[in-house]
Amino acid sequence: MRLLSDSIGRKAVMAVTGLMMVLFVVMHLLGNMTIFAGANGINTYAEKLHALGPLVWVTRVVMLVAVLAHLVISIQITLENEAANPTKYAVDRALRATFASKSMIWTGLLLAVFIGYHLLHFTIRALPGMVLGTDALGRFDVYAMVTDAFHKASIALAYVVGMVALYLHLSHGVQSLFQTLGLSNDKLQPAYGAGGKVLSTIFLIGYGSIPVLILLALAGK
């Protein structure tokens, strides 16, 4: 039996890496909410987080491995599935499959692009024209960097598109991971489904509110 080549083994890896990313996304959202406490809020949070030093780096490396494993296996599996079902029906009627479940590879690839862009943007801070200064207490000014970026409609829109992709990916993905890990049955499955929808809606509204509210100048002035 092989974890990285058997069908269920690879799906289990996707489910575990998916779960790791979901947990990361929960923590990241909690951290990001400090932006609504203003400059002092998010700048303090950012400084405290970076003060954790090695812990931050361990998390980064672990998450990078998880994202890459998830990405590589998802492409492999999707290509295999396509090859297993080469001829489509003339009448394509789904009984239970959803738009979200059928577009996992596309919302996933969109997320890959988003993750790359987002890291270049706010983590590596290597995009042209960014506001990279310090605040009155001499700390790196995350607040100014973020609000400046989201005052541009194109950037705010790019983040919202990313969050819609995340919403779709997880509205199928969360319940799917429990099924893949064998932690489901008839009674639990609807609960996972509902829980996954609630969680992905929270992510959509929580993360989405940051660029939208800043763009509409309801926050960040």
Add this chain to the structure above:
Amino acid sequence: MSAHETMNLKLIVWRQAGPNQPGRFETYEAKNITPHHSFLEMLDVVNEDLIKAGQEPIAFDHDCREGICGMCSAVVNGVPHGGQQRTTLCQLHMRKFKDGDAIYLEPWRARAFPILRDLVVDRSALDKLIQTAGFVSCHTGGVPDGNAVLVGKPQADYAMDAAECIGCGACVAACPNSAAMLFAGAKVSQLAELPQGQVEAPQRVAAMVQAMADNGFGNCSNHYECEAACPKGIKVKFIARMNREFIKALALEKVGAVNTARLKSE
């Protein structure tokens, strides 16, 4: 609709002369169909007309015509067996249709199920899964004496629910990935639940997962189309069970507690 009223329908049917031959849709008229005709009887009527007209009748699979053998198989308007819950095509009746309806008829489509002719596909890939991993290799003897092998009622019911599968392959036909996880999961779960099957559960699930890949089936994306299409109501909880059995077996193997390479049919 009264018993004497009849209807005429338009059938758009996949016709293919043989394996690896090009196929195409042909349109036929189904005339004078009563609400009491079963779907297959309706096809019989159409075929009689075709034979009278000197044309090749539509080939379709069937045997018992009472919903137990699993032979009938066609995708009706995009849904295997036509979409009436827990109903095989042979048990679907024409009262579900109305005069003038257009009906698309297609064969099961999956790489693992090559088309033999028209609506008839080769489903022996499912037999291969059973031959490779769907058995117990201990001698079970004849019918055991009552209460000689103790099986609890919930376990017996669970195993019976899984064993309800008639092997028609609608799950594979409905799956966007042509995966056989519902079929395989039902067998793995049924045997893992019973005392005779528990011993070899790790070897069985390992062999089953390998056999699915070897026979051209896809991976499970948890769309749950299979459960919706299954004429016997087999649930995806059996797929979750197979996933669980797999992860358990993998863990047992990694710590050296079992060798999953061994599953012998004697």
